Amino acid sequence: MIESLPEARCADSRAMALRLAALSHPARIEILKRLSASRCCSCREIVDHLDLAQSTVSQxxxxxxxxxxxxxxxxxxxxxxxxxxxxxxxxxxxxxxLVNSCCPGR
Known part of the structure; x- marks a missing residue:
């Protein structure tokens, strides 16, 4: 039986899962790279550098x-x-x- 996790640990795990899910799409990785290359960008500026529709970039x-x-x-x-x-x-x-706790000694 899996023991119940404290609420704070569950919240941290949910937040991490949400962020990892957001990083799970190649287009979002490319958007992050584009944003990192400049201080800030508009959606239009991102669209101009990627082969994606404006509505897709917005989403x-x-x-x-x-x-x-x-x-x-x-x-x-x-x-x-x-x-x-x-x-x-x-x-x-x-x-x-997470990696260190799952793979001690790595």
Missing amino acids: HLKILVEAGLVRFEADHQRSRYAVDHSALASVSASLTD
């Missing part, structure tokens, strides 16, 4: 924002997006902790 950005990996800011008539570097670093640290 992927929405998923990245909901997962907390990308910050959104309204800028007059355009929306601006930027990578949340601390959130991405948190994913890296959580994944490292």
Whole structure:
């Protein structure tokens, strides 16, 4: 029988799973790379660099924002997006902790 996890650990695991799910699509990885190459971008600027429709990029950005990996800011008539570097670093640290706990001595 699996013992019940404390609520805080469950919340941390859910947050990590949400972020990893957001990273599970190649287009979202490419969007993060594009955002990382500049301070911030509009959806249009991302579309101009990727072979994707504006509606597709918008949907992927929405998923990245909901997962907390990308910050959104309204800028007059355009929306601006930027990578949340601390959130991405948190994913890296959580994944490292998971690997280390599953594979001690690696």
